Amino acid sequence: MQRIGIFVCWCGLNIGAVVDMSRAVEAVSKFPGVVYATDYKYMCSEPGQEIIIQAVREHRLDRVVVASCSPRLHEATFRKTLARAGLNPYLLEMANIREQCAWVHQREPEKATQKAIELIRRAVSKVSKLEPLFESTIPVTKRALVIGGGIAGMQTALDIADAGYQVILVEREPTIGGKMAMLDKTFPTLDCSA
Incomplete structure (x- = not known):
């Protein structure tokens, strides 16, 4: 009881x-x-x-x-x-x-x-219905996975790496850059996008 x-x-x-x-x-x-x-x-x-x-x-x-x-x-x-x-x-x-x-x-x-x-x-x-709970810890690997190698994905990967963490960048296409790689020049400087 x-x-x-x-x-x-x-x-x-x-x-x-x-x-x-x-x-x-x-x-x-x-x-x-x-x-x-x-x-x-x-x-x-x-x-x-x-x-x-x-x-x-x-x-x-x-x-x-x-x-x-x-x-x-x-x-x-x-x-x-x-x-x-x-x-x-x-x-x-x-x-x-x-x-x-x-x-x-x-x-x-x-x-x-x-x-x-x-x-x-x-x-x-x-x-009266509660059960005892016990605290536990789970080890965390401080590493990030970024999915998508477009401009946003590359910038995210660079920011995380600059913070001192290992980054894995995954892109389904053979090259990174996303839509940016399809452009010839960028605005406003007209630099080469490749």
Whole structure:
């Protein structure tokens, strides 16, 4: 059975002044698979991250939901926190209750609270289906293939070579130059095009 932990952030007054935090934490703590739920003023702060690390260790959590601001802002922070706690950093799901609840329902705390609970419910459902991911690297050969030996292809090949990379230029015709090779003279200098 999975052991999911939920961490609800007040984001100072951004969320805490609108969403009923104690009611939200009480409601989400009853979701299937949830063994721990808490809230804190600033979950992204060092003390907030320590709360997550301690809870992962003490309650043997294997999945984490953070309900806070946009994942764009702190998803990397919380992934690093999970890694520091010894948990796969990809077993994290975030619920954006700041922008999607507190900010859009500033004058409707009941709606904001209900919506926050529902967004967290969805995050719990999703995190329960996540599989651990592992980072890997693939060696890259720093070499370029340029297809077409016309003017654009030749210039591209020269630019890449000037940048210090090996270039392979492929042309289907027996000579390079493309349409330029068919011209007698070039404008405006009337130089020979060949």
